[in-house]
Amino acid sequence: MQEHRPASAYTNETPSVLTIGTFDGVHIGHRAILNRLVTSAQKEGLQSVLLTFFPHPRMVLQKDTNIQMLNTLSEKKALLEQTGLDHLVIHPFTKQFSRMTAVEYVRDFLVNKLKAKKIIIGYDHRFGRNRTANIVDLKEMGITYGFEVEEISVQELDDVAVSSTKIRKALWEGDVTTANNYLGYPYMITGTVVKGKGIGKTWHYPTANLQPSQEYKLIPKNGVYVTKALMKGEKKYGITSIGTNPTVGGKKRTIETFFLDTEANLYGEGLQLEFLKFIRNEATFETVEKLKDAIKEDETFARKYIAENG
Numbered sequence: 001m002q003e004h005r006p007a008s009a010y011t012n013e014t015p016s017v018l019t020i021g022t023f024d025g026v027h028i029g030h031r032a033i034l035n036r037l038v039t040s041a042q043k044e045g046l047q048s049v050l051l052t053f054f055p056h057p058r059m060v061l062q063k064d065t066n067i068q069m070l071n072t073l074s075e076k077k078a079l080l081e082q083t084g085l086d087h088l089v090i091h092p093f094t095k096q097f098s099r100m101t102a103v104e105y106v107r108d109f110l111v112n113k114l115k116a117k118k119i120i121i122g123y124d125h126r127f128g129r130n131r132t133a134n135i136v137d138l139k140e141m142g143i144t145y146g147f148e149v150e151e152i153s154v155q156e157l158d159d160v161a162v163s164s165t166k167i168r169k170a171l172w173e174g175d176v177t178t179a180n181n182y183l184g185y186p187y188m189i190t191g192t193v194v195k196g197k198g199i200g201k202t203w204h205y206p207t208a209n210l211q212p213s214q215e216y217k218l219i220p221k222n223g224v225y226v227t228k229a230l231m232k233g234e235k236k237y238g239i240t241s242i243g244t245n246p247t248v249g250g251k252k253r254t255i256e257t258f259f260l261d262t263e264a265n266l267y268g269e270g271l272q273l274e275f276l277k278f279i280r281n282e283a284t285f286e287t288v289e290k291l292k293d294a295i296k297e298d299e300t301f302a303r304k305y306i307a308e309n310g
């Protein structure tokens with residue numbers, strides 16, 4: 001898969017089959033559409049192209065700083081890489097871009113730049129300045145500019161929307177099992193290990209504090225989870241606590257992992273943490289001793305889970 005950022009970097013002259021969207025999560029429903037795109041391009045000897053806008057239109061137009069996404073851009077690239085897609089075009093959704101008329105957008109951008117010969121798109125897709133144009137307009141423009149429009153059915157689009165909503169809701173409720181079923185892979189947070197309070201080591205439970213690489217990344221509900229990460233190519237399981245550590249009077253929300261059977265200095269390391277199973281809610285214990293007992297139980301739970309599922 002080749003990456004082109006911004007769209008002006010795209011110079012391939014072979015006609016393309018194009019789809020447009022955020023594809024946040026690249027979940028099973030998204031992959032069905034991408035599979036259709038890739039297969040159609042292969043059959044007709046065309047290039048398969050996904051046009052995605054980054055930063056997300058909502059970040060730009062509504063200055064939405066609370067936006068929560070299932071994928072960072074680099075996670076999304078890695079997932080798309082597996083789909084067989086030829087080209088990922090990442091274009092910044094600026095105010096100026098949003099003011100393009102529907103005809104300018106279709107003629108100059110989709111046809112002249114991205115060489116669209118076929119556009120696979122949802123029946124409810126809207127585009128152009130103020131999002132005034134719809135799929136009927138797109139089909140008419142197709143006659144003028146020589147491309148075909150293939151509509152993604154109501155059913156298929158519904159499935160995609162339902163999955164995205166279910167995944168977000170499940171993660172906000174800590175239900176990573178449901179989220180992972182819809183995603184088709186374990187939910188992950190990528191980031192860097194930073195220094196914490198330095199208490200963990202004194203309890204024989206050192207915890208690697210993960211600073212997510214992007215602020216817009218959705219963090220699952222506060223609680224304790226069985227997790228997994230690769231360290232120098234080696235699979236390591238852990239128990240991760242997401243929360244404010246109320247027992248020790250913490251305030252900041254942290255993502256801390258005690259890795260089982262591991263001894264390593266992880267400060268400054270990049271980690272991709274995969275969430276496998278919810279264990280329990282975060283709790284405020286009366287004493288640190290009781291918290292340590294709870295962590296011991298979490299560890300027992302995790303070892304059993306890994307033995308049965310790992």
Ligand SMILES: Cc1cc2nc3c(=O)[nH]c(=O)nc-3n(C[C@H](O)[C@H](O)[C@H](O)COP(=O)(O)O)c2cc1C
Pocket residue numbers: 196197198199200201205206207208209224239240241244245246247248256257258281282283284285291295298
């Ligand atoms: C598996 C696990 C479960 C945890 N559960 C809780 C909890 O329920 N409540 C809480 O206040 N802190 C919990 N903690 C967080 C500890 O309070 C925290 O790891 C400790 O304060 C050490 O922090 P430090 O790594 O910044 O030194 C948990 C930590 C781990 C590793």
Ligand SMILES: Nc1ncnc2c1ncn2[C@@H]1O[C@H](COP(=O)(O)OP(=O)(O)O)[C@@H](O)[C@H]1O
Pocket residue numbers: 193194195196197198199200201202205206207208209257258259260261262263264265266267
């Ligand atoms: N098994 C392990 N799991 C997690 N971190 C470990 C482990 N073994 C050693 N470490 C190191 O210990 C650090 C965490 O120790 P801790 O006392 O909790 O300090 P901090 O509060 O700074 O996170 C990690 O960042 C990592 O470098």
